[in-house]
């Protein structure tokens with residue numbers, strides 16, 4: 627078992643979002659939303675808000691410009707016949723729900739049982755973020771991360787468990803703060819073999 631701490635050689639690159647131009651129609655749409663919410667988009671504190679919101683959304687949704695499979699394209703031959711679970715545990719992430727465009731904030735645990743190839747462990751987090759930085763539902767996010775690893779690494783098993791709270795539930799609607807949703811996707815040996823599934827879930831802390 628290996629619990630990763632990220633790969634220092636390829637830390638997150640922060641794009642300078644402040645520089646990108648915001649089309650007038652996008653700024654107008656945000657002004658319309660401010661007006662619809664009951665405020666005056668022309669008042670001083672809100673003057674620059676449309677530009678800020680527009681750029682923030684480009685950042686929240688930067689996953690559309692990021693090919694998740696690309697992060698798994700540099701694979702390494704397995705060293706020394708390692709055939710135990712590789713787990714990256716409690717990776718914090720943020721996404722937005724496609725129904726309300728409200729934040730989904732949570733953590734993911736991603737595990738696989740290698741067959742022939744392993745990847746740098748930070749790549750698993752990159753796959754997660756590439757899918758999370760889009761408009762999502764948690765169930766699809768979970769499945770997409772698992773499928774991507776399954777198809778690209780061709781491992782013996784993949785297990786993805788995501789636990790997240792949805793602002794559309796905690797801040798509006800039924801308003802139930804503290805509630806989180808858990809989704810999981812098990813593939814290969816983690817789906818078919820009870821002992822393997824229990825082992826991976828125990829490593830993840832479930």
Ligand SMILES: [Zn+2]
Pocket residue numbers: 723724725726727728792794795
């Ligand atoms: Zn929602």
